[in-house]
Amino acid sequence: MGQKWLDGKTAVITGAASGIGFAIAERFAQQGANVIVSDIREQAAMDSARVLAERGYTAVGRAVNAAAEEDLQALVDFALQAFGTVEIWVNNAGMQHVANVEEFPVPTYRRMIDLMLVGPFIATKHIFPVMKRHQYGRILNIASINGLIGFAGKAAYNSAKHGVIGLTKVAALEGAGFGITVNALCPGYVDTPLVRNQLADLARVRGISPEQVLEEVIYPLVPQRRLLEPAEVADYALFLASHHGRSITGQAVVIDGGYVAQ
Template sequence: MDVTVPLEGKVALVTGSTSGIGLAIARALSSNGADVAINGLGSPEQIDEVVKRLASDSERRVVHFSHDLSAIAEAGGLVEAATAEFGRVDILVNNAGVQHIASVDEFPDEQWHRLIAINLTAAFATTRAVWPQMKDRGWGRIINTASTLAFTAETRKSGYVATKHGILGLTREIALEGAQLGITCNAVCPAWVLTPLVAKQVEEKAAELQYSFEEAARNYFVTDIPTRRFVETDEIAASVLFLCSEAARSITGIALPVDGGSLIV
């Protein structure tokens, strides 16, 4: 059995990959031999820079797709477009995610539907779309970015918590359906990661309390992480890379915490 991780000849599709966790995942997969389809937000100039940097660093093909994952048809269409461009999709990383913070009685309908659509429905749609080709080839890797909030809860995050619990259920179901097909499906569950999304939350808390960014982070965000630091995006990317390898072919249906020990507290 080949237990190395290089992905020569594979094509990976990573959603939400123009920044943060998704970009780190795309970088790890491309630097280990995969051609990569990326998807995410940004100005044309920012996206062009991301594509050029990934391609230059890895010497692999990198193409950006601008599909809107809030629409189920476009989420499925993203897989079709990536397949048309690259000829196949072997690895699917459902990483795209959005957040809205409000108490349950003040949570807007449109935000609830937006979180469900992007955080959960899009992962179902891309998985459904990629399934036939993975099944035909007898090989596939599907990794969903969940959260420690797939196990626990946090006030004022009903939409996010609900979708991450849903992602964990979807992961387990897909793992069962793919178990005899050569398709694995797993979830990675980070604690606080200093992505642009999280940095915005830290900045808002710092402004509210008139704290510095560092004070807000230390006193309100990493207090329940035994390592007392944010998880790094490259650490999550390394976990995804391992789950894509042949060494992980018997690992399916798991929810892998990358959390600095926060779930043991």
């Protein structure tokens, strides 16, 4: 059997109890990585890690609030104690709230920026010294096509995702001389709990049913007329996290069924 793409590497993934984060943890583990499944929902993180361990992979769960500096520092320390080093870090934890600007609660706006922009900055700040020491690192920020184009009703989400692409470019420049690549993945609509809840929110804002949101709002925007599977994002993440992605850095790569081609 050929060598796996991530044999012996250690990967930390935030928000990994569900959706895209779990798919990435699973794909990385299948390819030989030790994975740390971190999530604010502690029990869900532990359960997800156990599911992977039962399949014969190396996975441990860990509670983290990916917006809190002390939690992120503790997560770095935990990973170092568990596996000695960290080669791959995925800033994936995210949340959504849909409302027009004038109704958007300021505390919710701040909470979303904290989680999806400030958190990735803090994680990068604390993992960079480890990666620089080893002259090797892969950081993946799960952004969104909403980091590239606007969408009415998503002021906080669009602001955070546009911002994290800026962070990605700066970190890529600072890491380039140390064997570190930093990239943002920009998925379109992926079938996860986050999107299913968002469909309900959009339905409320627009006064139609969630099924009508899919048929009338989402599918007309997606040339492939479908929601993507989390595993499709995980496959791209695997490429970028592996040796094969070594020349790609500072990029916002799009996985969207054709959405932004129009």
